[in-house]
Amino acid sequence: MQHGDPAGAQSPTTAVAAVDLVKVYGTGATAVRALDGVTVGFGRAAFTAIMGPSGSGKSTLMHCLAGLDTATSGQALLGGTDLTRQPDRVLTRVRRERIGFVFQSFNLLPQLTAEQNIRLPLDLAGRAPDPALSARVVEVLGIGDRLRHRPSELSGGQQQRIALARALVTAPEVVFADEPTGNLDSHSGAEVLSFLRTSVREWGQTVVMVTHDPAAAAYADRVVLLADGRIAGDLDRPDRATISGALHDLAVPR
Ligand SMILES: Nc1ncnc2c1ncn2[C@@H]1O[C@H](COP(=O)(O)OP(=O)(O)OP(=O)(O)O)[C@@H](O)[C@H]1O
Numbered sequence: 669m670q671h672g673d674p675a676g677a678q679s680p681t682t683a684v685a686a687v688d689l690v691k692v693y694g695t696g697a698t699a700v701r702a703l704d705g706v707t708v709g710f711g712r713a714a715f716t717a718i719m720g721p722s723g724s725g726k727s728t729l730m731h732c733l734a735g736l737d738t739a740t741s742g743q744a745l746l747g748g749t750d751l752t753r754q755p756d757r758v759l760t761r762v763r764r765e766r767i768g769f770v771f772q773s774f775n776l777l778p779q780l781t782a783e784q785n786i787r788l789p790l791d792l793a794g795r796a797p798d799p800a801l802s803a804r805v806v807e808v809l810g811i812g813d814r815l816r817h818r819p820s821e822l823s824g825g826q827q828q829r830i831a832l833a834r835a836l837v838t839a840p841e842v843v844f845a846d847e848p849t850g851n852l853d854s855h856s857g858a859e860v861l862s863f864l865r866t867s868v869r870e871w872g873q874t875v876v877m878v879t880h881d882p883a884a885a886a887y888a889d890r891v892v893l894l895a896d897g898r899i900a901g902d903l904d905r906p907d908r909a910t911i912s913g914a915l916h917d918l919a920v921p922r
Pocket residue numbers: 693694700701702720721722723724725726727728729
């Protein structure tokens with residue numbers, strides 16, 4: 669990390685960074701400072717989890733970094749692009765072409781087949797799929813025999829694998845996963861987390877995941893802790909017990 673570059677935002681090994689990011693919802697007496705000067709970088713080809721107590725600003729941070737919400741001040745950097753300075757039409761294109769999303773509720777289009785859902789971001793961007801990457805994603809996720817099914821014909825675990833494939837086939841600069849295992853049983857959840865980790869290890873995907881679950885976060889290379897809209901900890905390859913301990917300490921009033 670360079671001096672004067674606290675989030676490593678200028679480093680080629682940083683995919684996404686927040687620099688002194690502030691987000692205030694509302695005004696006057698009812699204003700909520702959801703992000704209170706967050707500076708953090710997320711490494712390329714790394715799997716990072718964001719954790720913290722309810723209301724600590726996890727979703728707000730992810731939404732600002734993904735161009736889904738506008739910050740009050742500071743920078744939200746994707747590669748060299750400061751998303752806080754872009755008009756809506758640019759943000760729409762950035763989300764479509766440079767970011768993959770995985771949500772708790774899958775967010776598949778019910779009228780499309782699994783294959784059509786997976787291809788949708790490529791179709792919207794007018795891009796041809798990378799056949800080798802598409803084949804590898806389908807193989808790793810084990811969804812080859814489900815491609816002609818519609819979401820209603822698939823289990824929750826299968827739907828989330830389709831959503832994962834949709835996020836991965838564009839080889840985005842970052843995949844943001846928001847509680848990706850929140851609606852899954854523990855077995856399907858473990859599979860989804862393994863797939864996310866495989867995408868990082870095998871083809872260098874960058875993944876940033878918000879989760880409440882220490883077991884899910886233990887799949888990550890690194891866990892960033894938030895409390896009261898500030899960075900409250902940074903754990904390198906922590907195990908589940910270490911994560912649970914750190915969360916417990918955050919919850920204890922000081
Ligand atoms: N649209 C909004 N309007 C007003 N306040 C908001 C809005 N969104 C979030 N907040 C507030 O900002 C703070 C941070 O919320 P945020 O959803 O980012 O936290 P979180 O850590 O993701 O919480 P959770 O774990 O419960 O999902 C909270 O105090 C929340 O009430």
